[in-house]
Amino acid sequence: MALGRRLSLRGLCVLLLGTVVGGQVLELRLKDGAHRCEGRVEVKHQGEWGTVDDGSWSWKDASVACRQLGCGVAVGIPQEAYFGPGVGPIWLSYTSCEGVESTVSDCRHSNIKDYRNDSYIHDWDAGVVCSGFVHLARGDGPCSGRVEVYSGEAWIPVSDGNFTLPTAQVICAELGCGKAVSVQGQVPFRESNARYWAEEFRCEGEEPELRVCPRVPCPGGTCHHSGAVQVVCSVYTDVRLVTNSSSQCEGQVEMNISGRWRALCASHWGLANANVVCRQLGCGVAISTPNGAEGSDQLWKARFHCSGTESFLWKCPVTVLGVPDCSHGNTASVICSGNQTQVLPQCDHFVSEPAGSAASEESAPYCSDSRQLRLVDGGSPCAGRVEILDQGSWGTICDDGWDLDDARVVCRQLGCGEALNATGSAHFGAGSGPIWLDDLNCTGNESQVWTCPSPGWGQHDCRHKEDAGVICSEFLALRMVSEDQQCAGWLEVFYNGTWGSVCRSPMDDVTVSIICSQLGCGDSGSVNTSVGLREGSRPRWVDLIQCRKTDTSLWQCPSGPWKYSSCSPKEEAYISCAGSRPKSCPTAAPCTDREKLQLRGGDSECSGRVEVWHSGSWGTVCDDSWSLAEAEVVCQQLGCGQALEAVPAATFGPGNGSIWLDGVRCGGRESSLWDCAAEPWGQSDCKHEEDAGVRCSGVRTTLPTTTAGTRTTSNSLPGIFSLPGVLCLILGALLFLVIIILVTQLLRWRAERRALSSYEDALAEAVYEELDYRLTQKEGLGSPDQRTDVPAENYDDAEEVPVPGTPPAFQGSEEEVPPEKDDGVRSSQTGSCLNFSREAADPGEGEESLWLLQGKKGDTGYDDAELSALGTSPVTFS
Incomplete structure (x- = not known):
């Protein structure tokens, strides 16, 4: 008993100790x-x-x-x-x-x-x-977007009421996103029942994180606001000019990158970039960009692709991937006009120059060249429609005489390498505004495209459907290659006109996440190192990729320089993204082009948003350069007749998923949209608000089987006031008239049939009465007093005309005689209404004969006149 008591006490102590520790x-x-x-x-x-x-x-x-x-x-x-x-x-x-x-x-x-x-x-x-207490949502990456804070249950947007730049700086620092470079208010709430954070943050800018900043509750729990607030963070923050002179508006360009001042490399530095720096510093416009100033050995090699109109340098597109290290002393510099009030003379570069001459920026160092050059709608700063900014307007170049020599000047001027292709016929879509140049005749050595010989500035006989474009060697594209997987495969990059592999060292989670996101395959993934060696040979373009959270595409990630063999074949990267899945056709394999195309969101089967099947998923087509020619190919491919309209701007509603095609250019006679020229699959700078649609004239000639095994049908007209709509109305009216005529004829036939039946009854009744009379006379049945009508004494029964189709003898019986089947034989007497073929009026219906072979008791009296009125031969009395 005592032992048990001691064990119980020990167990209680253990239990109490466990409770205290736990x-x-x-x-x-x-x-x-x-x-x-x-x-x-x-x-x-x-x-x-x-x-x-x-x-x-x-x-x-x-x-x-x-x-x-x-x-x-x-x-x-x-x-x-x-x-x-x-x-x-x-x-x-x-x-x-x-x-x-x-x-x-x-x-x-x-x-x-x-x-x-x-x-x-x-x-x-x-x-x-x-995720932290705060994050930036619905932006281009984790370092830009709408400010949202976590309540413990849900993410709630912060309003723009009294939101300050120091608060934005705290958020960017907390997220490891560098510094805030932009704060935008009045961002509309997309949710219909949007809630917002009922406090105002009053950060000083030095707090380690947002949650420790002072907060002020909004009066009554309602903050004054005009929308949500959006913040953009960047590793590129401040810019300055460093010089030994007294001028603050000239010198070596340095940028604060991740908290460290770095000199910029001059390998891709031009007046467009320099103009942005001068404007940002309040120093007017760029006069020149002298190179070769001595500077730091650690030059930042990022290439900025400014159009010249941006307000900050970090708003320009930037590429770092594959850029080689910068040579010592090759630093970017700029001389700005400063606060000069006088207007600087314009550089006279638009005049035609003799072939072989080349103008340079240093040829007129004290003039202000306001012209800028850019490539548009190509999905990259180094591919697209050629546009020039002059006199405040962006204009294009006509493709008359446009060739590789002209394209070489453009690519060199933009620092985009060599020209791979000189495109015409608005390959990248038709531009707008003026057409500045036509019939260019560059030698290929000019430093600026407007210095090439031409008829003159603004002199042309073209339209925008002839806009010129280029594809330079620095044009980049990304894809995954796999036979049976979507969003998983060998990673390849398009560079210098050729697809090549990417090396996997030292790809971390951030890099893989950016790759998957850029390809529309989710926001996470992994590098598969267990796959075997890949067959075949190809370039292995780039290695040592190290992306940062602030990068929004692979092109912004630092890496080693472009090389044909950057790593060994066993180091080629095979990526598996979170959105990976087996490839499959939208219907039964193998997929035909027709099965890879569909219209969604329209008012009929032959109208709607154009969607294409690629790499295992449905995606949309951008409306850049979308015209009736492309719509015609889509309508014909789907068996929907002719194209009535090429519908732009997501008229049938924005799609979702990938935007697979952009810059589609068809002649109008191609058998498939896949036969038309276009940008590489998935390479687009569009949003779903630019999804293309079509409206076709008819319904499909072959309807696809639905999952239930039934056929889909069209239930509405594509356009009631279109030519096909008018034809449909006319045909419908004619069909209605035909139906009325047929119904009238049917009613008339039925009335005649009822009348015919009555006359047949009367005729048969008369025959039976005559037979009854003869039998009565012969056998002495009945009394003459009972008869109401007595025929003449010389009545000759041998001259009776039998009714066609009646049996030859009745044996005096009054039983019903079964009707005989109609054998198609009718009375041949002239003018007889009984000479009526039912087969002609009601073919194929196996009904009984029109002849009614039933005897009825009733009035036995009739005369020849009545029979004559029936159109039958009268009964003869002798």
């Missing part, structure tokens, strides 16, 4: 991440920080950890000590959360002790990436 709230932190809300998971026990083994670490565990830290929701659980191995004890070997707990201490977990003594090592330390 009831304490473990202090939690994340270490070695980019910010407070990501990193290696560490817990504090007995005053010492230790780690958690990731053997059982799950999304539910990570969610609780993020909640406990006030860091929003879990967005990643990288394992295998992704944030580096910890030091000290490993306090927890496992946790088992339901995902709704407030702290990790509330979850079931292992006893707290140092598990290193049990053969656990820090190579398996758990990590987590939390």
